[in-house]
Structure formats: C-alpha cells, structure tokens
Amino acid sequence: MTDISTHPASFRDPAGFVFAVDGVIYRQVNLAYAKQYEHLTSSGLYAKLTGEGLLIPHTESNDNLVLSPDHYKTLLPEQLSRLSYPAEWCPEQLKDAALLTLMIQRLAMANGMSLKDATPFNIQFVNGQPILIDTLSLELYDHTKPWIAYRQFCECFLFPLYIHRYAQTGTAKIAAAWPGGIPAVVTARLLPWKSRLNAGAWLHVFLQNRVTSRKSPIDEQHLKFSKAKLDNLIDHLGSTISRLSIKANASSAWSNYYDETILGKEYLTAKQQLFRQYLDGIRFADALDLGCNDGYFSKILAGTDASVIAVDSDWPCLDRLYREHIPNILPLCVDLANPTPATGFRNAERASFTDRAASDLVVALALIHHLALVNNIPFGLIADYFGQLAKKYLIVEYVPLSDPKANDLIARRQSPVADYDPQHFELAFSRNFEIENKAPIAGSERVLYLLKKRTT
C-alpha cells in the first residue's frame, strides 16, 4: 500500500505543503499560490536561482497525488539525504546561510518578487554550500512596502552572529535556545556597550529595539517605501554581515589537537595507516565522524566518496573545516553528551540528531575517554548509542587510563574510575558489535578497533 504523509513541519504556509509518498518528498503548490508560482517561472527567476545553485531544483507535474481540493501543481524537488538545523551549525554556516538569503532577496526583487520569510529552517547544506529549499517562500513584490521578513532575518541570522561576534559563543546554542530567533530586546541587553560604536549593531539592534518597544505603535501600513530604499537596506545588511568578524579570538581547546599533540607524529601516522587499512576492507555509502576535530579523518572518509557528517562540539574547528567547502562533508556542531533533540510543535517538526545521523559507518577516534571520563557515561551506554547510530560498522579508538590525555582528564578526580579497562570495553561493545579487527596504535598505548554490527 502507498504510504502518504504530510510533513509534520509543513502546516504554516497557505501557499502549499510538503508530503512524502513511500519516502519520496513532494511539495504541493496550492491554488492560492498559483499566480506567484507562475511569476516565479515566467519571470526567469526560478531558472536564475536554480542555475546559480541558490534554490533547490524540482520537476513539476499536474498530478494531484494527495487528492487535495487546493491543488495547483505538484513539485518533485531534488531529494536531500542529510538534514541539519541552525542549532547544529557553526558560525560560518549561519553567516553563509544569511548571505544566501540576502542574495536571493536581491535577485528576487530584480524580478518582481520578494522573500516572505527569512528563516534558517528554509535552508539546508548541500555539497558544502547552503541552498534554499522552500520554493514557495517567494511572493510578489510590492515596491511601496518594506521587507516583511526583515525582523525575522535579524532575529534568526544577524543577532546570533552579533552575539557570537562579541561573546565568542558560537551560534548553535543561541539558535537552540531561540529557535524562532532571538528578539532585539534580548540582543540589546546581551551585547556589550562598545557594540554601539558599530554602525550595523547600532542601526539593526539598538535602534530597532528602541523603535519596536515604543508604547504607542503607529499605523505602519501607510508608510511609503521604495525599491531603491530596500536595495540600500539589503546591501547594508549584506555588507554588515560580510564584514562581521566571527573568527575565534584565541585558539580553541581542540584546534591544535593533531598539530601539537603530545602523542606525536609516529602515533598519527600509525593511526592513519590502520584507519585506511580498515576502510579498504569494508563497504559503506555514508559515514558519521564523531568528535571529528579539524576533520583530518573526515577528509580521509570523504576521499572514499562516502557522504560524511563530521561532528564536534568545538565551533572553531568546524568553522575551519566548513570553510574548505568539501562537497561530501557536512560539519555539525553537536555535543554528543547532549545531542540535538526533536523540536518544534509536538516535537515532530524537526527530528533529533540521533534519528537523522544514522550511517553505515560510525567513526569515534580519540573520543571514548571524553564520554567516559568527562561525562561519566558508562561503556555500556556509549556502546548502545554507537549501536543506534551505526548501521554496519564502527571504528573506535580505545584510550587507556595510562594515556597522557586520559590522565589529564582524571587528574583532579576524587573518586576512582571504575570498570575502565580493555576487558570492560570489549565486553560492553560485544553486545551490539563483533570484533572484525583490532590493532595497537604505534607511538601510544591506544588500540584501534574495527567492529561489525551484529544482525539480530
């Protein structure tokens, strides 16, 4: 039987909705959006946006697959295999998504259209670049009106970037705490006084806060605007964001892990050789690199043409990896001790990290001691979670307590570490996996395992 379901996040926009038929994603265009949709194609805007890789391409059909009375067209968009959300993006990703939104708005205005919303949830990363996935976001442009999505754009893109610029917080946690965008009033309180000297912050944060918190609102529908003014405003937002310095002030905790590691070159060379040897013996279409650091091993994985999600909680590392724009690597800022939950209405609009990240191969290098010793997660639970994420294989590095890095982590511990030894490690993982290969890594006391998931 055909399985048809409306996407649980697709209920707000009267222009249409997203649904799935046997796992294939479609988008219905409603009759209410017919005029706008025809303008999008006839003006050449759709061709321009898809031609430049700014908007997801689709094929169009007249089949009313869900027998909807509002049906105008059915679109079959290019299918996405990996979904991510702003609560998982590093600052560079949010910045690029912001600039993409403005670029689309500029092109749209030149073709008689305008974005009716500006939320990062309409953007996904494909081939190392952001792309707009909501084809129905464009409405007919009324030259006499300001931008309806201006406030949303500021709250979802500009304000998190400003807070990050001054507080070096990364943007993922801001987006997680404020999924609908962080309001101007909160941003104004969080930014330091010196940010007022920045023209962009003064105009878009402090002035906006002053104007929007006025007690007696005026009738804004009669305010006159022009295309030239909106062009100026969009250009100003663009130059403000382009120039916003979002790089890390100091090197992060992990940014030099493989450069300056006390473990040395011999260890890294040996680990890399073993890793490549393990990869040669297995087949996988996608991979998940947990605790990817600067992406050294993610890039080796990407070299096999697999689609790779590179996960770390350290945003400066991910910023650097993202800036390389490697087509088959999706860097995501996720803390594995607290991965992204399912969010939105009914907790159903956006799936959890765990539900989205499952891959043929899971890689966890130099990670296990952090989860076990810093977060106090027992080997058994770590093994269960990796078993949930790995569809076929797991490459995991065992780091003994005698290792200098592990030693650093337990130096200030009061209580002894229980059940942290190779026997307990292997026993814990043997419930979900069987050992395919295991070898000590030269230059260290660590062991690299290739585990195969048990089929139950």
Added chain:
Amino acid sequence: MHVLFLYIDPGSGSYLVQVIIAAVLGGAFWIKRFWRKIKSFFTRGKKET
C-alpha cells in the same frame, strides 16, 4: 480583492524601523558623496601647485 496572506508577523515597528534605517543610510550616502567632493577639490588643488 487583493488578499494579503500575513503568513509571518512583520512585527510591530518593523516597517517604521526600516523607514528610519533607509533614511539614515540615504543620509550617509549623501554625506559620503559631499565629503568626497570636498576631498577631491583639495587634492586637485594640491596637484596643481
């Protein structure tokens, strides 16, 4: 009748703030142009001497 779908709330004051920012940006543009004229007047003067 033109039906406007207010699918997202532009937010109270959001239009007014754009009008003000556009005015500030427009003003800044004229000041920059004026300043450039003054500067070029003096630099031109300098070259001639």
